[in-house]
Amino acid sequence: MDLENQKRVLELSEEHGPENIVVLLGAADAEGAGLAAETVLAGDPTYAGPLTGVSLGLRVYHVCEEEVKQEFDEAVYEEQVSMMEMVLDVDDIHEEMQSFRDEYMKF
Amino acid sequence: MAILKDRKIIVIGDRDGIPGQAIALCAESAGGDVVFSSTECFV
Amino acid sequence: MNSVIKGTSYILAHTPEMVLYNGTTQTTERTVNPDSEYLKELPKHLRSYEEAVAYYPNQVYIGNVTPEELAQIEMPWYDKPVEGAERFGPFGEIMPNDEFLLLIQISDEFDLVKLEADFVEKVRPALAENPVVTPAMLDRIKPGVELAEIDKFVTEEAAEPLYFGGELVGCVKRAHNIDLNLSAHVLHENLVTKASGVLSVLHALRSSDVKAEEIEYLIECSEAAVGDQNQRGGGNIAKSIAEIAGLQNATGSDTRGFCAAPAHALLEAAALVKSGVFKCVAVAGGGCTAKLGMNGKDHIKKGVPVLEDMIGGFCVIIGENDGVNPELITDYVGRHRVGTGSAPQAVISSLVTDPLEQAGLGILDVDRFSTEMQNPDITRPAGAGNVPEANYKMIAALAVMRGELERPQMKDFIAKHGVTGFAPTQGHIPSGVPYMGFARLGLMNGDFKRVMIVGKGSLFLGRLTNLFDGVSFLMEPNRGVKKEDDKAADTDEIRRLIAESMRDFAHSLMLKAEQEV
Structure with missing residues (x-):
């Protein structure tokens, strides 16, 4: 994840408390989604950014995952995201995200 | 309890997946408070 | 010309x-x-x-x-x-x-x-x-x-x-x-x-x-x-x-x-x-x-x-038009407008289907789309997926939503109308243009009737706007050397003329309605 974005995630978690934060991702594939999830759950796996060694355990979901999708206004999701369900491998992404959440999510 | 409602939402979009702005609109529609939205680019 | x-x-x-x-x-x-x-x-x-x-x-x-x-x-x-x-x-x-x-x-x-x-x-x-x-x-x-x-x-x-x-x-x-x-x-x-x-x-x-x-x-x-x-x-x-x-x-x-x-x-x-x-x-x-x-x-x-x-x-x-080389069509071009937003569906529509509609054409009328030609051998191991393929999937998905394609045909569409990515990840280099060389040759030797070049840009990286951007255009064979027996090209021309006259007709109706009000 971009180093500046990592910095903002860290600052916002400190400001609002990690228990109040949800991270939503729009990654193009399962691996990218997994890398970003790992970063905000367990720490930066590339050892480059401010989240290196910081295990925030934040709630994190991909925007196409059922858990969060059911909470969106249907019409907004339809217009903004739905087409991408035909493009992305949503099952793959979910599986990857879930494996990281099972291991590291604290909330 | 809902995941998004009344929580602080951080959006990390992807230019080749779903961009930040599109995700932020969804999050707001679920009652989330978007505190940061960005779109990453790997290319 | x-x-x-x-x-x-x-x-x-x-x-x-x-x-x-x-x-x-x-x-x-x-x-x-x-x-x-x-x-x-x-x-x-x-x-x-x-x-x-x-x-x-x-x-x-x-x-x-x-x-x-x-x-x-x-x-x-x-x-x-x-x-x-x-x-x-x-x-x-x-x-x-x-x-x-x-x-x-x-x-x-x-x-x-x-x-x-x-x-x-x-x-x-x-x-x-x-x-x-x-x-x-x-x-x-x-x-x-x-x-x-x-x-x-x-x-x-x-x-x-x-x-x-x-x-x-x-x-x-x-x-x-x-x-x-x-x-x-x-x-x-x-x-x-x-x-x-x-x-x-x-x-x-x-x-x-x-x-x-x-x-x-x-x-x-x-x-x-x-x-x-x-x-x-x-x-x-x-x-x-x-x-x-x-x-x-x-x-x-x-x-x-x-x-x-x-x-x-x-x-x-x-x-x-x-x-x-x-x-x-x-x-x-x-x-x-x-x-x-x-x-x-x-x-x-x-x-x-x-x-x-x-x-x-x-x-x-x-x-200048030499009667031989393929034309860069400027009569109808795609552009991501300020008001388009960032939803992938809206972005692709503005770049792909909007100009085609202006031309009275459908997605399947384009033989090849050259979107972003990033080499997936580079991007896939980095967790950034296959960028050109994702773009073709979006175009195919749009074609499905518009009823121009059946969902099971998406894979075939991508194989037939897409181009495998081969360009180095040098930012502006992959964006549409790397295929123009092959497109030029294919349009000259009759392999293609129409190729669309799509450029997309991530303006938000400069931190002045959160907007996306892009423009697109079509390349077509030189109309001066159109073969007499090229019926497919003629069909396109007829479609274009029909679309044009329908637009004129609609316009005249609107004018008439306005006068009557």
Whole structure:
């Protein structure tokens, strides 16, 4: 994840408390989604950014995952995201995200 | 309890997946408070 | 009459040492983590020049292998070298690092590039053999200096070192002690963009029947910013390239728009020619050192060679309609508007279906879409997926939503109307334009009736707007040489006429209604 974005995630978690934060991702594939999830759950796996060694355990979901999708206004999701369900491998992404959440999510 | 409602939402979009702005609109529609939205680019 | 695409070029330069010292992933790592395992490990994962030449996607880029042939090769591609791979191809060449360093010295007007004397003498004959390098360029080669002098500039005056084969062979000096925009780092970056732009222009001249003096205007469309602290991004790399490439009758300017800039620049060039302002306009983009090794960490983690070791460049020459070359259609173009938003569906509609609707055409009427041609061998191991394929899936999904395609046909559509990605991840380089060379040939030999070039840009990276951007245009065979028996083309023409008359009819009805109110 971009180093500046990592910095903002860290600052916002400190400001609002990690228990109040949800991270939503729009990654193009399962691996990218997994890398970003790992970063905000367990720490930066590339050892480059401010989240290196910081295990925030934040709630994190991909925007196409059922858990969060059911909470969106249907019409907004339809217009903004739905087409991408035909493009992305949503099952793959979910599986990857879930494996990281099972291991590291604290909330 | 809902995941998004009344929580602080951080959006990390992807230019080749779903961009930040599109995700932020969804999050707001679920009652989330978007505190940061960005779109990453790997290319 | 529409303007035509008279020639295209695509060049690469192999620059493994610039991966180590100039790519931002590596320079960042050096700042935050100077003793990292990654920096120690990286040199072992760099490719030799021969490996870079034999790499399938590179051979496609210079035109020796087609994207269709590449699609038949099972990924990954880095472990399947092309047998008998050549340095030169119909579109350009893959230049070795040493010759490229000398080309940078040739491109330097301010005595900022210092190369070691023996190195210059050793490399000069090789560059002299290059068919596109002009005698005037060879005359510009400056004699080298002692290594001690270079060493002094690097250690005492913050010069950017230049390496070949692991040895220090030169440097780029800073042009100002305080002004960061004239620092050695920035000048190195800009000189590389300039030199690769020069090589691109020279190959475009070689591959077309256009003479250097015929080009009246050059639009440069890279992502480099040229200027001092009082006019950062002041620009006109274009004119500096034109000078070295010997375009004596040209002026020029730079067009910027992140990865979408080449598509914007081509529209501008086509408009300048179609309107009669200039008869012949070239569009060129040199490469970018910052992006070298951008995904190196992931490549090394996956045991993949560091594939982002190539500086890319391209040039397209647009001229007056000659009745032969394919036309760049400006009657209907796609554009991402401010009001389009960032939803992928809206973005793709604005770029793909909006212009087709204006033309009275459907998605299936386009034989090939060239969206973003990033090489998936590079992006997939980095968790960035297959960018061109994702774009084709979006176009296919849109076709399904519009009822132009059945969902089970999506895979076939992508295979038939898409192009396998082969371009280096050099920002603006992959965006639509790398396929224009193959498209031009396919439109001329009757393989294609219509090709769409789509450029997309991530404006939000500059932190001035959160907006996305993009423009698109169609390439079609020259209407002057349309074959009588080409019924398919005739059908399209009829459809176009019907769409036009329906629009006129609707317009007249509206006018009538307004009058009645």
